[in-house]
Amino acid sequence: MRDFWETHHWPEGEQRAHWHVLFDDQPAVHNFARTHAEILSRHPELSPxxxxxLHSTLQSIGPLTPAQAGAVAAAGQAALRDFEPFEVEIGPAQAIQNAVVxxxxxxxxxxxxxxxxRCATEGVVGPETMPKAPDVFWPHMSLAYxxxxxxxxxxxxxLVKLRPPRARMTVKRVFLVDQQQIWRDKYTWTVLAEVPLGQRLQGGARQPVGARREGSRS
Known part of the structure; x- marks a missing residue:
């Protein structure tokens, strides 16, 4: 396995906006992750x-001003007002070249x-300011780096021997977050906006919420 952090090193103090699926209210996903905790703890090379x-990155954007973040959130809300919620399953976990996912x-x-x-965000900030789009998007959640x-x-x-049942959930909303990197450890973030799927809300995306602190939720 390679060193994830060698190729994912942000300038100190930099924050980058992302679109995420988050799992704060998904106990099945939490249980799935905890099932792997003992195996991951055997390997000091990993940062669980x-x-x-826990998160699934939908789109990395980059640094945004408050005005840009508001415009991106509004564009996401408009694009997703007719995008109905949908069911997914998470698992099984596998070791890839630089992480366990x-x-x-x-x-x-x-x-x-x-x-x-991606299209909605490009319409606000321009495709040239964003990371290059992949040929094929691979949805996943990281358990350890x-x-x-x-x-x-x-x-x-x-991991092959463990194989717990997949975690099931309904994707009902996405989050625009302002993310920071804690070097060689993890990513944390502040939620900028929560955008529901399939709801014709008046007044755009929900108002920004307070910063999330490490250990504030289980």
Missing amino acids: VPVQW PAIYPEDRISELFWTL SGARWDHDDLSRA
Whole structure:
């Protein structure tokens, strides 16, 4: 396995806006993650993601001014007002080149969500300011990041043997967040806006909410 942080090193203090699916109110997802905790703890090369910071990144955007963030949130709300909530399953977990991740299935609907938000965000900030769009979007959730180059065969075998049931949930909303990187540890964020799926709300996206602090939710 490679060192995740070698290729994901942000300038100190930089914050980058992202569109996320969050799991604060998803106990099945929390339980799925906790089922893997003992296996992950065997490997000091890994930085497990605390339950309160579990997320699935839909779109990395980059630094935004408050005005830009408001415009991006409004564009996302407009784009998703007719986008109905949908069911997904998370799992099984696998060791990839730099992390431990479960994929999210089925891929088609959440990939459509990615492209919808991508298009809406580009309309505000311009495609040239955003990371290059992938040829194919791969929906997933990270359970741990690798902090070294090491042989992860034992980890892969343990994950295959464990195989807990997939976590099921309904994706009902997305979050625009202002994210920061805690070097060689995790990502944290402040929620800027919560955008429901499939609701014709008046007045745009919900108002910004307060900063989330580490350990504030389980």
